[in-house]
Amino acid sequence: MTEGGVTGTRSLESFLEGNTRPVSRPQAAVDDGVGPAAGRTGEVIESSTTTLVAEARHLHEAPDFGAFVRVESDGRDIVGVVHNTRTQSIEPNRRPTAYGKTEAELRREQPQIFELLRTQFEVFVLGYFDGTSMVHLFPPQPARIHSFVFPCTPAHVLAVTEDPQFLRSILETTGLPTDELLLAMLRHALDQRARGERGSRAYLAQMGSELSRLLRDDYDRLSSLVRRMTTWEQA
Amino acid sequence: MLDLSAVRLQIDSMVAQQADGGTAAFEAHVHAAMAELQRWSGDWEALQQRLDHSRTSWLLPRFASGPLAKGVMASPRPEQLSVAATDGSQVFPDRHEISPCYLLNIGYVLLHYGTDERPLLSSRPRLYWRDEDLFPQWGGRRTSINRELIGFRRSLMELTELTELAAASHAAGHRTVALTDGTLVFWGLEGRPPDFRQASLAALESAFDLLARRRIPIAGYTSRPGSYELVNALRVGLCPVEGRADCDRCPWLGQVPPCSSVEGVSDAVLYRRVLGRGERSPVFESTSRVLADYGPHQIFFFYVHAGDEVGRVEVPRYVAEDDELLDLVHATIVDQAAKGGGYPVSLSEAHERAVVRGSEREGFYRHLEEVFVRNDIGVAASRKSLRKRSVSV
Numbered sequence: 001m002t003e004g005g006v007t008g009t010r011s012l013e014s015f016l017e018g019n020t021r022p023v024s025r026p027q028a029a030v031d032d033g034v035g036p037a038a039g040r041t042g043e044v045i046e047s048s049t050t051t052l053v054a055e056a057r058h059l060h061e062a063p064d065f066g067a068f069v070r071v072e073s074d075g076r077d078i079v080g081v082v083h084n085t086r087t088q089s090i091e092p093n094r095r096p097t098a099y100g101k102t103e104a105e106l107r108r109e110q111p112q113i114f115e116l117l118r119t120q121f122e123v124f125v126l127g128y129f130d131g132t133s134m135v136h137l138f139p140p141q142p143a144r145i146h147s148f149v150f151p152c153t154p155a156h157v158l159a160v161t162e163d164p165q166f167l168r169s170i171l172e173t174t175g176l177p178t179d180e181l182l183l184a185m186l187r188h189a190l191d192q193r194a195r196g197e198r199g200s201r202a203y204l205a206q207m208g209s210e211l212s213r214l215l216r217d218d219y220d221r222l223s224s225l226v227r228r229m230t231t232w233e234q235a
Numbered sequence: 236m237l238d239l240s241a242v243r244l245q246i247d248s249m250v251a252q253q254a255d256g257g258t259a260a261f262e263a264h265v266h267a268a269m270a271e272l273q274r275w276s277g278d279w280e281a282l283q284q285r286l287d288h289s290r291t292s293w294l295l296p297r298f299a300s301g302p303l304a305k306g307v308m309a310s311p312r313p314e315q316l317s318v319a320a321t322d323g324s325q326v327f328p329d330r331h332e333i334s335p336c337y338l339l340n341i342g343y344v345l346l347h348y349g350t351d352e353r354p355l356l357s358s359r360p361r362l363y364w365r366d367e368d369l370f371p372q373w374g375g376r377r378t379s380i381n382r383e384l385i386g387f388r389r390s391l392m393e394l395t396e397l398t399e400l401a402a403a404s405h406a407a408g409h410r411t412v413a414l415t416d417g418t419l420v421f422w423g424l425e426g427r428p429p430d431f432r433q434a435s436l437a438a439l440e441s442a443f444d445l446l447a448r449r450r451i452p453i454a455g456y457t458s459r460p461g462s463y464e465l466v467n468a469l470r471v472g473l474c475p476v477e478g479r480a481d482c483d484r485c486p487w488l489g490q491v492p493p494c495s496s497v498e499g500v501s502d503a504v505l506y507r508r509v510l511g512r513g514e515r516s517p518v519f520e521s522t523s524r525v526l527a528d529y530g531p532h533q534i535f536f537f538y539v540h541a542g543d544e545v546g547r548v549e550v551p552r553y554v555a556e557d558d559e560l561l562d563l564v565h566a567t568i569v570d571q572a573a574k575g576g577g578y579p580v581s582l583s584e585a586h587e588r589a590v591v592r593g594s595e596r597e598g599f600y601r602h603l604e605e606v607f608v609r610n611d612i613g614v615a616a617s618r619k620s621l622r623k624r625s626v627s628v
Binding site: 005006007008009010011012014015016017091094107108109110111112114115 | 343344345346347348349350351352353354355356357359395398399400402403404406407437438441442445449574580584587
């Protein structure tokens with residue numbers, strides 16, 4: 001019943017065989033994302049019709065707050081916006097503690113801690129693409145668990161933000177950092193337009209007037225939003 | 236269920252009694268042991284001669300270096316170094332459950348320091364269910380596997396797998412130190428049938444051979460060691476009988492012998508007072524009986540002040556007799572303990588990978604049961620076990 005002699009010929013990768021959930025893998029084995037996974041930014045680990053939680057592919061590398069993302073699921077592209085990101089221990093019974101070292105020092109002297117941390121981001125679902133056109137409705141089925149999350153291309157962002165409907169979706173949903181999220185989304189939308197043929201100023205004016213319609217009963221809030229948007233125009 | 240408040244009262248009274256009984260007498264013993272250690276410190280070769288001629292019922296060390304009461308400071312760890320560690324855990328066959336299989340889970344850790352290379356952290360479960368796993372034949376007899384044998388198999392696998400991991404790291408160009416939790420002395424071999432001993436020792440020897448050939452140091456680290464080898468040697472030194480101490484002919488039989496003045500003091504307690512942070516004791520050779528079969532790979536040990544405690548480090552001969560490897564092990568342990576809050580960080584990570592938690596064990600049994608049911612194999616979980624899972628009110 002003993003294991004017999006040792007071989008001394010195994011590769012480092014062999015220590016991951018038969019291991020469906022390795023916490024980490026040696027450098028050589030790190031998947032560089034070719035094929036359908038190429039360019040992914042995360043993977044769905046919790047899914048419902050309205051919200052998703054995704055694990056970022058790399059630690060600390062979630063999409064920006066307010067960024068638009070796309071999930072390929074059931075042959076459909078579901079589109080959403082990142083509204084919260086958190087980095088924490090993957091093990092519920094182990095919490096990070098302060099070391100008093102810089103990240104570079106920690107990476108050289110306490111390399112294991114970075115394997116035990118995960119960055120997750122939450123996505124609020126805005127709609128889905130039917131072919132190339134954006135549908136501002138929740139998808140018929142939520143994204144499947146383990147679907148990949150990709151950043152939206154500029155064309156996608158233009159399509160999603162063309163119709164001011166997304167402003168209403170955010171304003172009407174509770175549990176989101178609504179105003180901050182709206183402003184961040186508008187900035188992302190604007191970034192794409194500044195480079196495109198349509199003037200960013202005209203777009204801002206259109207969104208501004210939609211907001212004033214939606215927030216006509218809440219003057220203080222509206223004026224705060226508009227005031228902050230105005231500073232971008234000047235910049 | 237456990238009545239915790241009832242237990243608390245008993246714990247309180249236990250601690251209270253131990254606290255007033257122990258301290259003063261214990262302190263006197265430590266004091267006596269310290270005096271003896273100082274007395275023999277430079278004269279350790281003379282004490283060794285006395286040990287060689289004495290007969291005791293206790294385990295004695297062989298001094299490999301001295302002086303005894305002087306610490307050796309650790310050198311700084313090499314800038315770039317990889318530390319390999321393994322640990323294991325098991326799910327024992329449970330006679331209440333449906334299948335007599337058992338599981339060993341080995342955790343692997345390879346941490347690279349001084350580079351930005353990602354570490355390897357993984358675990359691999361292995362299920363044992365074949366007839367030869369459950370009813371091994373040793374000494375011509377078919378025996379039923381038991382907890383002791385499974386524990387032994389696990390310790391051996393921790394060591395052989397650690398060897399493979401360290402060898403793989405070495406082959407990938409990393410300067411590597413291999414660490415395992417606990418002792419390198421396989422006590423479990425004592426009193427086993429010759430074929431069992433032979434097979435186990437062959438595995439051990441091939442592991443040490445391979446590491447020695449590639450000059451990869453391996454060390455076993457014991458936290459809070461309860462060993463007494465050095466203090467036992469001091470007891471021999473205390474024996475007033477001329478020439479040789481012989482416990483079988485002790486003139487104080489039935490009375491309090493002079494050597495009892497240091498009784499109860501462990502080596503670690505003694506070295507806690509001798510060693511500064513990061514320092515190690517001189518090196519001793521273990522004389523455990525089971526090592527007679529270890530061939531060229533006799534086990535040596537030293538104590539090290541790892542920051543919060545004095546731990547015991549065991550190494551095979553090829554490490555003990557190679558100053559560079561010995562220094563490297565010493566430096567690695569001290570650095571690892573500093574990183575791990577007093578206990579080598581690679582070993583605690585390996586433990587985290589290996590451990591099978593209660594809920595996971597339950598999940599293992601549940602899955603086993605489901606698969607058996609699905610395949611229409613009679614499930615014979617005992618009534619008692621089923622009863623434990625759902626108790627009606």
